[in-house]
Amino acid sequence: MAAPELLSDEGYRADGRRPAELRKVRARMGVFAQADGSAYIEQGNTKALAVVYGPHEMRGSRSKALPDRALVNCQYSMATFSTGERRRRPHGDRQAGELALHLKQTFEAAILTHLYPRSQIDIYVQILQADGGNYCACVNAATLAVMDAGIPMRDYVCACSAGLAEDTPLADRSPEEAAGGPRLVLALLPASGQIALLQLSARLHQERLEAALEAAGQACRALHAVLDRVVRDRLREVTALLGD
Template sequence: MAGNDLLSDQGLRSDGRRSNELRQVRCKLGVFSQPDGSAYLEQGNTKVLAAVYGPHEIRGSKTKTLYDKALVNCQYSMATFSTGERKHRPRGDRKSQEISMHLRQALEAAVKRELYPRSQIDVFIEVLQADGGNYCASVNAATLALVDAGIPMTEYMCACTAGLANGDVPLVDVSHLEETLGGPCLTVAAMPLSGQISLMEMTQRFHVDHLPKVMSTALQGCRDIYQILDRAIREHIVATGSVSGWEATRE
């Protein structure tokens, strides 16, 4: 692999994956007893905890009450030790607020909020280790935690990134190294079965000729992640009451 090429002559990426392969995904539901729902998810070296509280009565100012549906409140934060650069990351900084807003946008599209009028659902995300795709791992972990909390959803909400290697080869589930060395990266949050896209964000512009195949790659990544999450949820349901819980792993 020469220069900033993200694919070797054998078609392999720096971590040994092929262009259409996800990083290893491991997930576990019910990791905490205090929240109504919780989950832990690893996507490659990105590790995320999610906790859900609610539905419950709206706390604080009543001006944000929605009389026909629930209010989804999302809070995203990164642990101080989540990256190699040890610096203090105050909760509520601009980047965290932006990701929190995007999380809320994605989850509101999947949760059946009309079943819980005048109530609030809190989703807390903590990134323990960051290695690219932090938002996507957060969405996927939040979906697991919502299911663990028993909150009805129209469909799983899954998220995945896609980029371009060597100018024209689409890559799925981009790592931090590939984000750093590569060009534009597309993030998609979607409901895989229906194909409805809730959020789409680009770090840089794509040439219009490349956008369809990059978007298709990201959506296929969402469908692959859906299969992993669905298996984890089904295994957790079978093992309800187990102390150790269950894991779903994609090798």
């Protein structure tokens, strides 16, 4: 089923990575002054920007306010120039709505919403350049942005995708590997190992699920290490500036 050229004889993938290797990740926290929290991430050629406002008073319909916890409101959009062909509608299509819903579920699991009753937390993410793994980049950027806003979370949320080449699981699947069968997306709380979201886009044999899940989990933990370094660098930088 899977195309044989996904993995070369030497065990390398089309873009030169080894099966468990991630694409290069670069991230930065606190890119905007106006927002409560913001972050930018690059995973390979996928670039995402996340902005967090809140917790603040309910805007719009006040009836949506939850008496015991905060409402997490997510919006996902793709810049018109983010794909090879210019997009007509930057947001509001069905796919965007679905992704926003997934983001909301992911972050409701991670944010300690019960600390902010009757308020609202807005998470806006935008894809500036789409090159596979949009959801993952959004989750990772939003994690950093929420942290930048000082909103309490159980843990980081790290998301990564995995595919399969024959029996070898491939971490952080690139769009060229789209032919390579089913795609698994995992959002993980790495310290506790809890799964915030798991998405499987095609049929997969039960026996292979374990391996794919394990590969995605490994990738999430590797990503956690990268994001953690970004956060700590930022912490050090700001505490040094603030002094005592």
